[in-house]
Amino acid sequence: MxxxxxxxxxxxxxxxxxxxxxxxxxxxxxxxxxxxxxxxxxxxxxxxxxxxxxxxxxxxxxxxxxxxxxxxxxxxxxxxxxxxxxxxxxxxxxxxxxxxxxxxxxxxxxxxxxxxxxxxxxxxxxxxxxxxxxxxxxxxxxxxxxxxxxxxxxxxxxxxxxxxxxxxxxxxxxxxxxxxxxxxxxxxxxxxxxxxxxxxxxxxxxxxxxxxxxxxxxxxxxxIKPIEINQEEQELINGVLSINPLKQTGQDEASSDKQGTLSHTVIGIFGTAFGLFLLLLILYKFTPFGLWISPRIRNYKRMWNKITRKDCESLLDKSVSQQIQSDNRRYNISYNVE
Structure with a gap:
C-alpha cells in the first residue's frame, strides 16, 4: 500500500x-x-x-x-x-x-x-x-x-x-x-x-x-524487489483465475461451433474486468491512490465472489440453447407430401 x-x-x-x-x-x-x-x-x-x-x-x-x-x-x-x-x-x-x-x-x-x-x-x-x-x-x-x-x-x-x-x-x-x-x-x-x-x-x-x-x-x-501480495489478495486473484467462462460439461462439437462468437465476447468481458482489477491492485499497493482505491478493491472482491462457474455455464447454456432454437426456426421449411 x-x-x-x-x-x-x-x-x-x-x-x-x-x-x-x-x-x-x-x-x-x-x-x-x-x-x-x-x-x-x-x-x-x-x-x-x-x-x-x-x-x-x-x-x-x-x-x-x-x-x-x-x-x-x-x-x-x-x-x-x-x-x-x-x-x-x-x-x-x-x-x-x-x-x-x-x-x-x-x-x-x-x-x-x-x-x-x-x-x-x-x-x-x-x-x-x-x-x-x-x-x-x-x-x-x-x-x-x-x-x-x-x-x-x-x-x-x-x-x-x-x-x-x-x-x-x-x-x-x-x-x-x-x-x-x-x-x-x-x-x-x-x-x-x-x-x-x-x-x-x-x-x-x-x-x-x-x-x-x-x-x-x-x-x-x-x-527493486518482487511485488508482495498478502493472503487475502492472493485468494482473490486465485478466485478470479479459477473462473473459466469457456469450459462446458458434455459440450459436443456442433454446439461448440455455434457458440464461437459468444465465447469470444465472454472472453473479452472477463479479460477487461480482470485487467481492471489488476490495475486497481497495483495502484492500491504502490501509489498515493491507495486510500481512495481501498474500498473499491473490497467492492470488486464482493463482485467477483458473486460470479461463479455455475453462473457462467448457465449463461452460456442459455445462450447456446437460444442460438439453436433460432437456427431451427430459420430452417423450419414445410413440405407438401403428394
Whole structure:
C-alpha cells in the first residue's frame, strides 16, 4: 500500500542532515513563539481573540496567529540572522501549519472550525499581509504537506540537488518522496487554469520549485524487489483465475461451433474486468491512490465472489440453447407430401 504521510519530526529523525536546513531553525522558532521560555515579547498575540476557542486547541490557534503576523512584519527581530525573503518565510510558515495539523491528528471538523475562526479573525491579525492562509480541506492539507516535503528538501533551486537525490535512493523515505512527487504531478495537471485556494497554492508556491526532470528519474533502491501480495489478495486473484467462462460439461462439437462468437465476447468481458482489477491492485499497493482505491478493491472482491462457474455455464447454456432454437426456426421449411 502507498505510504502514509510522514511528519517533519520523523523525517529529520530518519535523516539528521535535514536539521542543517534553514527550515529547521524556522520551525523551532514557530513552535516557541508563545513559549514562556522563548522571545514572547517579539510576537505572541495574547489579546481576547481566543476567548471562544476550545481549550484543547487554543495554543495552536495562538501560535498560528502570532507566527502569521510576525512573518509578515519586516521590522521584527524575532527571526534575526535568518532569511528575510518573504516568499520563503511564507512557505516555511505554511509547512509548519500543515505539519502541526497532521502531527496533532486534527480531524476534518477541527480543521473546518479553525478556518471558520480564521475567517473572522485574520483581518485583526494582519490586514494587508502578503502571505495568505486560505481555507482548504483536510485532505488538501495532507497533499500540500507532502508536496512541500519535496520542494523544501529536494527543491529546484538547491545547488546540491543531484547529489541529494542520489543519496535519497537508499533512504527509507525515498518512496515517500517519490509518491509525494506523483501526488504533485497529478494535481498540478488537474489545477491547470483553476483559481481555487488549493490550486492557487500549488501554482504559486509548489510548481516553480519542482525539478520535474530529476524527480521523474528518481528510482528508489527499496523498490527493486518482487511485488508482495498478502493472503487475502492472493485468494482473490486465485478466485478470479479459477473462473473459466469457456469450459462446458458434455459440450459436443456442433454446439461448440455455434457458440464461437459468444465465447469470444465472454472472453473479452472477463479479460477487461480482470485487467481492471489488476490495475486497481497495483495502484492500491504502490501509489498515493491507495486510500481512495481501498474500498473499491473490497467492492470488486464482493463482485467477483458473486460470479461463479455455475453462473457462467448457465449463461452460456442459455445462450447456446437460444442460438439453436433460432437456427431451427430459420430452417423450419414445410413440405407438401403428394
Amino acid at each position: 502507498a505510504q502514509s504521510i510522514i511528519t517533519y519530526k520523523t523525517l529529520y529523525e530518519l535523516d539528521p542532515s535535514l536539521k542543517s536546513e534553514e527550515l529547521f531553525r524556522f520551525y523551532n522558532k514557530f513552535n516557541n513563539i508563545c513559549n514562556n521560555e522563548g522571545d514572547t515579547d517579539n510576537g505572541c498575540i495574547k489579546d481576547g481573540i481566543y476567548d471562544n476557542v476550545d481549550a484543547t486547541v487554543k495554543d495552536f490557534y495562538k501560535n498560528t496567529a502570532s507566527n502569521f503576523k510576525i512573518i509578515n512584519d519586516s521590522s521584527s527581530q524575532y527571526f534575526h540572522g535568518m532569511t528575510s525573503d518573504s516568499n520563503k518565510r511564507c512557505i516555511y510558515f505554511k509547512y509548519w501549519f500543515y505539519d502541526e495539523v497532521i502531527t496533532k491528528k486534527y480531524n476534518t471538523t477541527k480543521v473546518n472550525n479553525f478556518f471558520d475562526w480564521w475567517k473572522q479573525t485574520n483581518q485583526n491579525v494582519c490586514a494587508n499581509c502578503e502571505c495568505k492562509l486560505s481555507k482548504i480541506r483536510w485532505d488538501e492539507i495532507h497533499n500540500l504537506k507532502k508536496m512541500y516535503d519535496v520542494i523544501l528538501f529536494y527543491g529546484k533551486s538547491d545547488v546540491m540537488l543531484s547529489e541529494k537525490l542520489e543519496k535519497l535512493r537508499d533512504h527509507k523515505y525515498c518512496k515517500y518522496i517519490k509518491d509525494s512527487y506523483i501526488t504533485y504531478n497529478i494535481f498540478q495537471s488537474m489545477c491547470s487554469g483553476e483559481t481555487n485556494a488549493y490550486c492557487k497554492e500549488i501554482n504559486d508556491y509548489i510548481k516553480n520549485n519542482i525539478d520535474d526532470v530529476k524527480l521523474t528519474d528518481l528510482q528508489c533502491n527499496s523498490e
